[in-house]
Amino acid sequence: MENYIVSARKYRPDSFQMVVGQDAITKTLKNIIKLNQIGQAYLFCGPRGVGKTTCARIFAKTINCTNLSEDGEACNQCESCVSFNSQRSLNIHELDAASNNSVDDIRNLIDQVRIPPQIGKYSVYIIDEFHMLSSNAFNAFLKTLEEPPKHVVFILATTEKHKIIPTILSRCQIFDFNRISVEDIKKRLEFVAKNENIIAESDALHIIAQKADGAMRDALSIFDQIVSFTGGKITYDETIKNLNVLDYDTYFYITEALVNGDYVKSLQIFDNVIKRGFEASYFINGLASHFRDLLMVKDPGTINLIEVGENIKQKYLTNSSLCSVQFLFKAIDIANTTDLSYKAAQNKRLLIELALLKISNINKNLGTITETQNQPEKHPITKVEEKPTQYLTGSTTTKENTTQAQTSTNTKAGKESLSQGKIGISLKNKLQQKASEEQIVKEEEKKTYGKDLITPDKVESAWVKYAEYESENPRLKAFLNNHVPKQKEGNTYFVVVENNAIKEKLESFRQRTLDFMRTELNNEDFDIEYNVGKASPKVDYKTPTEKFHELLKEKPEIVKLKENLDLDLE
Ligand SMILES: [Zn+2]
Structure with a gap:
C-alpha cells in the first residue's frame, strides 16, 4: 500500500489492446495503420474521460514505431517507442485549447509544424478541447489544416462536436467515442485491484x-x-460513504414505506436524502430505476437485466417480493412522469413529494378495486384508471352519468356505481346540513371505488395542510389560512380574493395547488376557482336537492324510490 501509485496514471492504456470499451475505434485505428492509410487530420469526439487523448497518444506512438507487431500494435522496444513511453518523444505535440486558445498559441504551433521529425515518420499534433479555440486562432489554424506538410498528423479532440464548423469537419476523419459501459469499467477496476493486491x-x-x-x-x-x-480494503459501505452515493438501502427502505402506504415515512426519507445534499432529480431518477429493477427481478427471464452485484441482487429479490407487479407498473409510471416534468416544475421539491404521495396511494387504490370488483383482470392498471369516479363527483348531470354507466362494465359493481351516482348528485349543496350530511357521507364512503368523497370539511383540513406546505413563504401561508375554499358546486370549490393581482398570483401555481389538494383528498376531480370580490358565487341553498335531503334524513327508503323512477333532481 505504501508504494501505491495513483492508478489513473499507472493504468493509462499504452496499447490499443488495453483501451477499455472502445473496441470499434481501436480496431479501425489499427487497420488504418496496418494498411498504411494514415490520414492527416482526425477528429475524436465524445464525452470526457472515455479515452480520446489516450487513443491519440497510442496512435501517435504506433504510427512512429519502426517494428510494428502483426496486429498493428507498437513494439514498445524501438527507439521511438521507448522515447514515447518515457514521454521524451519529440514527435508528439499536445496543446490544450482550453487554456492555450489565442492566435499566438496557434502561430507557435504552426511554426513547429514545418519542422520534420528527427526520429520516426510523423509529427503528431494533438489539440485537446479543439472547440475552445478563439475564432481568430481557428482561422489561423484552418490554413495549415488545408495544406499540412506530409509528415504532420493532426488529432483534434472535442467533447462538443456540434461546435466544430463544417469546414473542419469535412477535412477530418471523424471518430465518435462512446461512454464506457458500467460492466466494462467494473472489469477494468477488478483487474487493477487484483494487480495492486x-x-x-x-x-x-x-x-x-x-x-x-x-x-x-x-x-x-x-x-x-x-x-x-x-x-x-474497498467495502461497499465505505464506498457509499465516501462517494456520497445514494445507497441501495435508501431505495429499499422507501419502497417498503411506499408499498405500505406510509407516506409520512416516505416523505421523511426523502427529506433525509435532500439534507444529505442530493439533488431531488437524482433521487427521483434513481427511484424510477429502482422500481424498474424490482420489476426485473420479479421474473427469472429478466433478472439478469439488472446491473448489480450478487449480494445486492438478493436484497432486490426480498424487496421485490413486497411489491405487486401492478404496484410497480404504476410506480414506475409516476416516477418517470415526475422525472420528465422535473425541469419545468417551479417547486421541484413539492413535485417529488407529490409523486411520493401518489405512489403511497397506489396500493390503497388497487386494494379497493380488487375487493369490490372481485373479478380477474388482464390489465388491472388501466382498470384502475377507469374506475367510476364520475359517479361520486356530484358535478356531472344525470345524463352524463347514464352514458358513463353504459360504457362501464355490466357487472354488479357497475350497476351499483350508477345508483351511487344518483345519490352523488343529491349530495349537492348540502353545506347547511352538517349532521345529516356526515351520516350520508359515511355511507357513501363505504361504497366508493378508491376515490374519496370530497366534503367541505375535508377540503378545509387539506387546505390547512397545503398552507403548511407553502410555509417556506410565510405570507402565502398566512393568506391561504385566511382564505379557505368554499364549495361552489360538486367538487368545484372557490376562494374569494381581494384583487386581480392576487388572483393572477394564485393562478400562476394553480396546478401545484391542485396537485397537492387532489392527492390529499385522494380524488382528482377536485377543482378550484379564484374569484375577485367580496360576493361569493350564487349558491342556492333551497334547491330541490336540499329538500330531498331533508326528506331522506327521515325516510331513507326514498332513495330506492328515486332510483326506481330514475328521477332527476335537477
Ligand atoms: Zn516500436
Whole structure:
C-alpha cells in the first residue's frame, strides 16, 4: 500500500489492446495503420474521460514505431517507442485549447509544424478541447489544416462536436467515442485491484463504475480516492460513504414505506436524502430505476437485466417480493412522469413529494378495486384508471352519468356505481346540513371505488395542510389560512380574493395547488376557482336537492324510490 501509485496514471492504456470499451475505434485505428492509410487530420469526439487523448497518444506512438507487431500494435522496444513511453518523444505535440486558445498559441504551433521529425515518420499534433479555440486562432489554424506538410498528423479532440464548423469537419476523419459501459469499467477496476493486491467488494466496484458515468479516467480516480480512504480494503459501505452515493438501502427502505402506504415515512426519507445534499432529480431518477429493477427481478427471464452485484441482487429479490407487479407498473409510471416534468416544475421539491404521495396511494387504490370488483383482470392498471369516479363527483348531470354507466362494465359493481351516482348528485349543496350530511357521507364512503368523497370539511383540513406546505413563504401561508375554499358546486370549490393581482398570483401555481389538494383528498376531480370580490358565487341553498335531503334524513327508503323512477333532481 505504501508504494501505491495513483492508478489513473499507472493504468493509462499504452496499447490499443488495453483501451477499455472502445473496441470499434481501436480496431479501425489499427487497420488504418496496418494498411498504411494514415490520414492527416482526425477528429475524436465524445464525452470526457472515455479515452480520446489516450487513443491519440497510442496512435501517435504506433504510427512512429519502426517494428510494428502483426496486429498493428507498437513494439514498445524501438527507439521511438521507448522515447514515447518515457514521454521524451519529440514527435508528439499536445496543446490544450482550453487554456492555450489565442492566435499566438496557434502561430507557435504552426511554426513547429514545418519542422520534420528527427526520429520516426510523423509529427503528431494533438489539440485537446479543439472547440475552445478563439475564432481568430481557428482561422489561423484552418490554413495549415488545408495544406499540412506530409509528415504532420493532426488529432483534434472535442467533447462538443456540434461546435466544430463544417469546414473542419469535412477535412477530418471523424471518430465518435462512446461512454464506457458500467460492466466494462467494473472489469477494468477488478483487474487493477487484483494487480495492486487491493481487496475490493464487487458491489463497491459496481458503485464506482456507476458513479464514473462512462468515463474510465473518472472511475480510476474515484478508485484511487477510495483506496486512500480505506487503506486498501474497498467495502461497499465505505464506498457509499465516501462517494456520497445514494445507497441501495435508501431505495429499499422507501419502497417498503411506499408499498405500505406510509407516506409520512416516505416523505421523511426523502427529506433525509435532500439534507444529505442530493439533488431531488437524482433521487427521483434513481427511484424510477429502482422500481424498474424490482420489476426485473420479479421474473427469472429478466433478472439478469439488472446491473448489480450478487449480494445486492438478493436484497432486490426480498424487496421485490413486497411489491405487486401492478404496484410497480404504476410506480414506475409516476416516477418517470415526475422525472420528465422535473425541469419545468417551479417547486421541484413539492413535485417529488407529490409523486411520493401518489405512489403511497397506489396500493390503497388497487386494494379497493380488487375487493369490490372481485373479478380477474388482464390489465388491472388501466382498470384502475377507469374506475367510476364520475359517479361520486356530484358535478356531472344525470345524463352524463347514464352514458358513463353504459360504457362501464355490466357487472354488479357497475350497476351499483350508477345508483351511487344518483345519490352523488343529491349530495349537492348540502353545506347547511352538517349532521345529516356526515351520516350520508359515511355511507357513501363505504361504497366508493378508491376515490374519496370530497366534503367541505375535508377540503378545509387539506387546505390547512397545503398552507403548511407553502410555509417556506410565510405570507402565502398566512393568506391561504385566511382564505379557505368554499364549495361552489360538486367538487368545484372557490376562494374569494381581494384583487386581480392576487388572483393572477394564485393562478400562476394553480396546478401545484391542485396537485397537492387532489392527492390529499385522494380524488382528482377536485377543482378550484379564484374569484375577485367580496360576493361569493350564487349558491342556492333551497334547491330541490336540499329538500330531498331533508326528506331522506327521515325516510331513507326514498332513495330506492328515486332510483326506481330514475328521477332527476335537477
Ligand atoms: Zn516500436
